Amino acid sequence: MPSSDSEPERKPRVTQATLVRKARALLAYRPAGVSPQRRVQRRYTMRLWSVRHARFLEGLYARFAHVFLMLHPVWNAIGYARAERPVKFVERHVKGFMFDCRMCGQCILSSTGMSCPMNCPKQLRNGPCGGVRANGNCEVEPDMPCVWVKAWEGAQAMRNRDSILAVQKPVDQSLRESSAWLRVTAQAAAERKKARETA
Numbered sequence: 001m002p003s004s005d006s007e008p009e010r011k012p013r014v015t016q017a018t019l020v021r022k023a024r025a026l027l028a029y030r031p032a033g034v035s036p037q038r039r040v041q042r043r044y045t046m047r048l049w050s051v052r053h054a055r056f057l058e059g060l061y062a063r064f065a066h067v068f069l070m071l072h073p074v075w076n077a078i079g080y081a082r083a084e085r086p087v088k089f090v091e092r093h094v095k096g097f098m099f100d101c102r103m104c105g106q107c108i109l110s111s112t113g114m115s116c117p118m119n120c121p122k123q124l125r126n127g128p129c130g131g132v133r134a135n136g137n138c139e140v141e142p143d144m145p146c147v148w149v150k151a152w153e154g155a156q157a158m159r160n161r162d163s164i165l166a167v168q169k170p171v172d173q174s175l176r177e178s179s180a181w182l183r184v185t186a187q188a189a190a191e192r193k194k195a196r197e198t199a
């Protein structure tokens with residue numbers, strides 16, 4: 001029956017499901033600066049270069065980590081929390097360019113042949129799923145080489161090649177979007193201090 005003029009206009013009902021759907025869209029995790037379209041456009045050139053030069057990058061990172069550790073008094077003076085923002089900015093851009101880093105905050109590149117496991121659409125941290133294609137590409141993104149096939153290739157070139165066999169912990173989501181460089185440095189400094197005290 002058509003509504004009469006005197007009847008108040010009905011507002012659309014906002015259900016609990018609508019609210020949850022809206023909140024989910026807002027809260028969904030979006031990897032920083034990486035979209036599937038952008039990844040296709042870049043053709044994984046830099047990522048694959050990094051894997052091919054895994055041994056060189058392993059040595060370079062070891063020296064870099066050493067310098068960062070030497071700077072521990074500086075980070076301490078500034079405050080690790082205050083240094084987080086600028087360091088994270090640099091880390092995001094450098095690692096984003098070289099590895100398509102997703103800023104998981106718990107970097108395991110030196111155990112995965114310089115192939116970032118967070119680029120796996122299933123975000124597997126302990127080897128490939130059973131869906132690797134015959135040509136070594138991903139079953140979800142057919143034009144993308146499987147990050148774990150590349151990880152194995154990269155690891156074979158590294159000095160520390162067996163570290164790929166280490167079982168990795170599940171991703172700690174609370175560390176996302178934080179600097180892995182600073183965390184590793186703080187941990188190394190704490191271990192060094194403890195070793196000195198014990199000695």
Ligand code: SF4
Nearest residue numbers: 101102103104107116
């Ligand atoms: S493992 Fe994490 S921190 Fe390391 S490159 Fe990948 S997303 Fe970035």
